[in-house]
Amino acid sequence: MSHDKSVLLEIKNLRIEGYSDEKWVDIIKGVDLTLHRGEVMGLIGESGAGKSTIGAGAMGYARDGTRISEGSSIEFDGMELTTATESEKRALRGSRIAYVAQSAAASFNPAHKIIDQHTEAPLQYRLQKRMEAQEDAMDLYKRLRLPNPTEIGFRYPHQVSGGQLQRAMTAMAMSCRPDLIIFDEPTTALDVTTQIEVLAAIRDIVEQFNTAALYITHDLAVVAQMADTIKVLLKGEEVEEASTKEMLDNPKEDYTKSLWAVRSFESPQRHRPKDATPLISLQHVDASYSSGPKILDDVSFDIYEGMTVAVVGESGSGKSTAARVITGLLPPSKGEVLFRGTPFTHDYRNRSKDELRQCQMIYQSADTSLNPKVRISEIIGRPAQFYSGLKGTALKARVDELLDLIELEPSQFYNRYPSELSGGQKQRIGIARALAAEPAFIICDEVTSALDQLVAEGILRLLDRLQNELNLAYMFITHDLATVRSIADEVVVMQQGKVVEQGPKDDMFTPPHHPYTDLLLSSVPEMDPDWLTTLLEERGIENLGDAAAANMSK
Amino acid sequence: MSVFVIAYYSLLLIGSSLAAYFNKRSIFILLFSLTMVSFVLGIIGGSGALVMVATFAGLLALAGMVSYSFREALIMMAGPELAKELRTAPLTAAFGMFVIFTYAITGIFAPWIAPYGEAEVISNAFEPANADMLLGADQLGRDMFSRLVYGTRNSVGLALTATVLAFVLGAGAGMLAATKGGWFDQFMGRFADVIMSIPSLIFALLMLSIFGSSMPVIIVAVAIIYAPRVFRLTRAVAGNVVVMDYIEAAKLRGEGTGYLIRREILPNSMAPLVAEFGLEFCFVFLLVAGLSFLGLGIQPPTADWGSMVRENATLISFGDITPLIPAAAIALLTVAVNFVVDWMLFRSSGLKEQ
Numbered sequence: 001m002s003h004d005k006s007v008l009l010e011i012k013n014l015r016i017e018g019y020s021d022e023k024w025v026d027i028i029k030g031v032d033l034t035l036h037r038g039e040v041m042g043l044i045g046e047s048g049a050g051k052s053t054i055g056a057g058a059m060g061y062a063r064d065g066t067r068i069s070e071g072s073s074i075e076f077d078g079m080e081l082t083t084a085t086e087s088e089k090r091a092l093r094g095s096r097i098a099y100v101a102q103s104a105a106a107s108f109n110p111a112h113k114i115i116d117q118h119t120e121a122p123l124q125y126r127l128q129k130r131m132e133a134q135e136d137a138m139d140l141y142k143r144l145r146l147p148n149p150t151e152i153g154f155r156y157p158h159q160v161s162g163g164q165l166q167r168a169m170t171a172m173a174m175s176c177r178p179d180l181i182i183f184d185e186p187t188t189a190l191d192v193t194t195q196i197e198v199l200a201a202i203r204d205i206v207e208q209f210n211t212a213a214l215y216i217t218h219d220l221a222v223v224a225q226m227a228d229t230i231k232v233l234l235k236g237e238e239v240e241e242a243s244t245k246e247m248l249d250n251p252k253e254d255y256t257k258s259l260w261a262v263r264s265f266e267s268p269q270r271h272r273p274k275d276a277t278p279l280i281s282l283q284h285v286d287a288s289y290s291s292g293p294k295i296l297d298d299v300s301f302d303i304y305e306g307m308t309v310a311v312v313g314e315s316g317s318g319k320s321t322a323a324r325v326i327t328g329l330l331p332p333s334k335g336e337v338l339f340r341g342t343p344f345t346h347d348y349r350n351r352s353k354d355e356l357r358q359c360q361m362i363y364q365s366a367d368t369s370l371n372p373k374v375r376i377s378e379i380i381g382r383p384a385q386f387y388s389g390l391k392g393t394a395l396k397a398r399v400d401e402l403l404d405l406i407e408l409e410p411s412q413f414y415n416r417y418p419s420e421l422s423g424g425q426k427q428r429i430g431i432a433r434a435l436a437a438e439p440a441f442i443i444c445d446e447v448t449s450a451l452d453q454l455v456a457e458g459i460l461r462l463l464d465r466l467q468n469e470l471n472l473a474y475m476f477i478t479h480d481l482a483t484v485r486s487i488a489d490e491v492v493v494m495q496q497g498k499v500v501e502q503g504p505k506d507d508m509f510t511p512p513h514h515p516y517t518d519l520l521l522s523s524v525p526e527m528d529p530d531w532l533t534t535l536l537e538e539r540g541i542e543n544l545g546d547a548a549a550a551n552m553s554k
Numbered sequence: 555m556s557v558f559v560i561a562y563y564s565l566l567l568i569g570s571s572l573a574a575y576f577n578k579r580s581i582f583i584l585l586f587s588l589t590m591v592s593f594v595l596g597i598i599g600g601s602g603a604l605v606m607v608a609t610f611a612g613l614l615a616l617a618g619m620v621s622y623s624f625r626e627a628l629i630m631m632a633g634p635e636l637a638k639e640l641r642t643a644p645l646t647a648a649f650g651m652f653v654i655f656t657y658a659i660t661g662i663f664a665p666w667i668a669p670y671g672e673a674e675v676i677s678n679a680f681e682p683a684n685a686d687m688l689l690g691a692d693q694l695g696r697d698m699f700s701r702l703v704y705g706t707r708n709s710v711g712l713a714l715t716a717t718v719l720a721f722v723l724g725a726g727a728g729m730l731a732a733t734k735g736g737w738f739d740q741f742m743g744r745f746a747d748v749i750m751s752i753p754s755l756i757f758a759l760l761m762l763s764i765f766g767s768s769m770p771v772i773i774v775a776v777a778i779i780y781a782p783r784v785f786r787l788t789r790a791v792a793g794n795v796v797v798m799d800y801i802e803a804a805k806l807r808g809e810g811t812g813y814l815i816r817r818e819i820l821p822n823s824m825a826p827l828v829a830e831f832g833l834e835f836c837f838v839f840l841l842v843a844g845l846s847f848l849g850l851g852i853q854p855p856t857a858d859w860g861s862m863v864r865e866n867a868t869l870i871s872f873g874d875i876t877p878l879i880p881a882a883a884i885a886l887l888t889v890a891v892n893f894v895v896d897w898m899l900f901r902s903s904g905l906k907e908q
Contacts, residue, residue: 327806328806348805348808351808360806363799365799368798369799369800370800371800371817371818371821371822373821374821378817382807386808433803
């Protein structure tokens, strides 16, 4: 394999316009980009920065309702894509440029076997015969360290796990040995422990085949592992570009510095008050969905007034189910939930208004947690009206007060609909709705995982401030340990429905750990570009992610 | 070669040459192919066929212009939000809205528009049209035009009431079933299946012969026939809404079923329901007209389009188009409603042109 370093993709003055409100608006405002063979470039920026649009643009593709404007130039290996015909571009895609989407589960066709989808492109382009293509697929699966490489391809997409599917998708992108792969947030939807497997696999295979890649993500630590150069984008414009090492060590622009500084927020550790009754106490709770297997198995933990308990674990570990038991959506099959020492009614339908108001929820996805057809004033006002019976000017004053609390200007937001807000603002409205009930306790279910780091940081700071002002207790469900580090006072680690470790945050982040906690902690990407390499050397390839968790339960 | 034929061809040829000169490809292809077709038509059908083509094209152009001006008028009158939506309406939808608007005006102001009463006998049976009677007289010597105008009120009013009732029943039950779930959902679903398994026309005939054909009976019978379809659609749409987090939030707040349905679910399932309303209205309308045609619908002497077709059916054998006029009125309204519904479905399905 030759490792030639000639220029593969050259984008000059790329402008992409989108049609909105009956006029064309610039989404990408003149971006230049040069990618050499075998080079991995990370594109980072918050949502709306145009990362994905540039990624699609590199294939000469503009999504519906957008267009590449005159004067842009996208040159792929000597071929100008802006003037190429649709069939010329189609011949490139899949064979010479491949795309790996964020959600592999949504991008695979559920009705066909993985290997049939894998071999579609090589067969279509008549590069390989079916049997050759299948053998090649198995070889790729092996290189990507999928379990049972000879057999896994004959499964349907729903029969393999998310991390495996994402690797299968990378293998599929590799099927024609393209010169360029565009990775669009390939690990954002995965747990930390799974993410690391996918990262290691992608990095490995890109290196083996000398493939150039555009790696789109909003996670700086991830991009630090993957990319040779990093380009920072803001609102469709380039902020700066430099090699990974230089970008991490001495960023030039203020915006880049602010991105780097995000992970610095940490609220001071609070400690349990002496001999007080806990606000919420789970005692030996078992729970399951309609006679299925036990999702929670003998779970006990306490949450004290004014403190934040972070519940961590990968998906399927039962953290959200624990929240559903507390809120009463899923009555426990065994055990008890105590509220200030007295038993909490199991089913939410039998709870009194006062019990209901004590415990509020903030959801992961602000898009589905706010009714899109109702104005902000009513979304926030309804709990206040419902629990406290406020009306007319008193209600308006309360809504204004709540909007002030979440740092949104009341006069500006009072009459808006959720669709007219940004992601961070929506999440703030979700917080305000929870606060409107004047609760003692709020469950935050992955509240920051759908947000960019800068915005997420703002939400965390806001939650921390509110906690200090209103003496709230939080149960913070998350799989992001950086969030835990910044806001938690106590940590509960869950695995397969059991609590494996719990205690104050400071203790949790200092060894010795439970092996599972150790796995979780070590899987969190760090800003150091050599982190992944070091980790792989330390732990060995066989002791990562799912494999490691499986080893543990043996 | 009459002057008309010369003018006809020269107009087409000038038009296509101009289109070709200004590089308007689609217009050129349209005009030029029309010229070619006209040559053939002119040879086979003589100038009569050309007159028909010209009339048809003229009518189409007229309808287009009316729709265009109607849409512009609506945009000017509407607020900024609504105007933005209206601007996306294609001409067909504008045409549909114009027709519906005209029917509504005719129905509401029927007594002032119609020159005679609906049951007033003013001349001999089957009198041809004259200055006094725009469309001639029917089999009893009543003014056809006046009966058509009153028929708008009766037929459309009846169909509208029945559709609204079907929607109140069906949508109410559908949302309740989606919210409650469990055995109630199952029970309502199977109950709807039972009603749907009975052929609709037979069911209507049965009900009408048992309870007699009066307005309330027709309305209730038709509503019962169409409610299960609405139920199934609403339940499916609401089923997608009740799994949202904001519904969970409202449930955890302790909200009652009434609030959940009214404030949380209904606003979010409105778009497909409105589109379905238009479609169902057409079906209901056709069913009511069919019942009237069979003599079981609205009873004489009340004017109704369905029964007007039947009463004047004998005229067809004499080559008179009078009985087709109420039928055309039914067809026009159905097509118009469908044009509007198409546009609404297009919007709510999120399909956008590239």
